[in-house]
Amino acid sequence: KHNPEGDSEFLEDETTKKFARKVADHYSARTNQTLEEREASPIIHLKKLNNWIKSVLIQLYAHRGDAVLDLACGKGGDLIKWDKAKIAYYVGIDIAEGSIEDCRTRYNGDADHHQRRKKFTFPAHLMCGDCYEVRLDKVLADDAPFDVVSCQFALHYSWSTEARARRALANVSALLRPGGTFIGTMPDANVIIKKLREAEGLVFGNSVYWIRFDDDFSEKKFKSSSPFGIKYKFHLEDAVDCPEWIVPFHVFKSLVEEYDMELVFMKNNHEFVHEYMKKPEFVELMRRLGALGDGNQDQSKFVAYQP
Numbered sequence: 109k110h111n112p113e114g115d116s117e118f119l120e121d122e123t124t125k126k127f128a129r130k131v132a133d134h135y136s137a138r139t140n141q142t143l144e145e146r147e148a149s150p151i152i153h154l155k156k157l158n159n160w161i162k163s164v165l166i167q168l169y170a171h172r173g174d175a176v177l178d179l180a181c182g183k184g185g186d187l188i189k190w191d192k193a194k195i196a197y198y199v200g201i202d203i204a205e206g207s208i209e210d211c212r213t214r215y216n217g218d219a220d221h222h223q224r225r226k227k228f229t230f231p232a233h234l235m236c237g238d239c240y241e242v243r244l245d246k247v248l249a250d251d252a253p254f255d256v257v258s259c260q261f262a263l264h265y266s267w268s269t270e271a272r273a274r275r276a277l278a279n280v281s282a283l284l285r286p287g288g289t290f291i292g293t294m295p296d297a298n299v300i301i302k303k304l305r306e307a308e309g310l311v312f313g314n315s316v317y318w319i320r321f322d323d324d325f326s327e328k329k330f331k332s333s334s335p336f337g338i339k340y341k342f343h344l345e346d347a348v349d350c351p352e353w354i355v356p357f358h359v360f361k362s363l364v365e366e367y368d369m370e371l372v373f374m375k376n377n378h379e380f381v382h383e384y385m386k387k388p389e390f391v392e393l394m395r396r397l398g399a400l401g402d403g404n405q406d407q408s409k410f411v412a413y414q415p
C-alpha cells in the first residue's frame with residue numbers, strides 16, 4: 109500500500125486555485141433539465157451513450173453490498189445505476205456546491221426531476237469538496253475502505269498540476285480496500301492531440317463542441333516527462349464550457365502504478381462499445397436507454413485494480 113503520509117506536501121498556487129474555482133462555478137451554475145429539455149438537447153445521443161458506458165462499467169465492477177466512493181459525483185446522475193447494482197453504502201463528493209445540492213435533492217427523492225422515484229435503498233454521505241486537493245483519507249477515515257472508487261468524466265480536472273494529479277490518485281489508493289477497483293472515464297488525449305495536429309491553428313470542433321488550446325501549447329510538453337498543466341478550453345453545447353487538461357495515457361498508467369494499482373484496461377469509446385455490445389444484456393440496455401447510433405470516440409474508460 110502507498111503511504112499517503114510519505115507524499116511530499118502538495119501545495120497549490122493561486123492560479124491553480126483560480127482554475128479549480130472556474131470549473132466549480134461552471135458546474136455549480138448548471139441547472140437541472142426537465143425531461144423535455146433533455147430529449148431536445150443537441151447532444152442527447154452523446155448523453156445516452158455516456159450513460160450506457162457508465163452503466164456497463166458499474167454493472168461490471170460493482171457488486172451487491174459494496175461501499176462506493178464517487179469522486180466528482182456531480183448532480184448524482186449515477187445514483188440509480190448504483191442502486192441497481194444493490195450497493196450498501198455511497199459517498200459522493202463534488203467541488204460544485206450547486207451540484208451537491210442537486211445530488212442531495214435527487215437522493216432524497218423530492219426533486220421535480222424527471223426521475224422521481226422511490227427512495228434509494230443505500231445510505232449516502234454527500235459532501236462538497238475538492239477531491240484533488242484535500243487529503244480524503246483523513247476526511248473519510250470513518251467511511252473507508254471502499255470496494256469501488258468511481259470518477260466519471262472528471263479525473264482530467266486533476267491534471268492541472270502534478271501535485272493535484274498525485275493527490276487524486278493518492279486519495280484513491282488510500283481509500284480503496286486491497287482488491288478494490290477504481291473505474292472511470294475521461295477524454296482520450298490521443299484523439300484530442302491527433303485532431304489538434306490536423307487542425308489549422310489551436311482550435312477545432314464541430315457543430316456541438318469546440319476545443320481551443322492555450323497559445324503556449326507545445327507538443328514537446330505533451331511528450332515530456334512532466335506533462336501536467338496542458339490546458340484547453342472545452343465547449344460542449346448544452347453541457348460544458350470550462351478549462352480542462354490533457355491526461356497523456358502513459359503518464360496516467362505510470363502514476364496509477366506508482367500508487368499501487370494495476371491497470372486492468374483502458375479503452376476508447378469505439379473499443380468499449382465494440383467489446384460490450386457482444387453481450388446481449390448490454391445490447392438490451394443500449395436499446396432501453398435509446399442510445400443506439402453513432403457515438404463520439406473522444407473518451408476513454410479505465411479500470412484500475414488495487415491488488
Ligand code: SAM
Binds near residue numbers: 131182237259262
Ligand atoms: N461524475 C458526474 C457524472 O458522470 O455525471 C459528473 C461529471 S461532470 C462532467 C464533471 C464533474 O467534476 C463536475 O460535477 C465538477 O464539479 C466535478 N469536479 C471538477 N473538479 C473537481 C474537483 N477538484 N473536486 C471534485 N469535483 C470536481
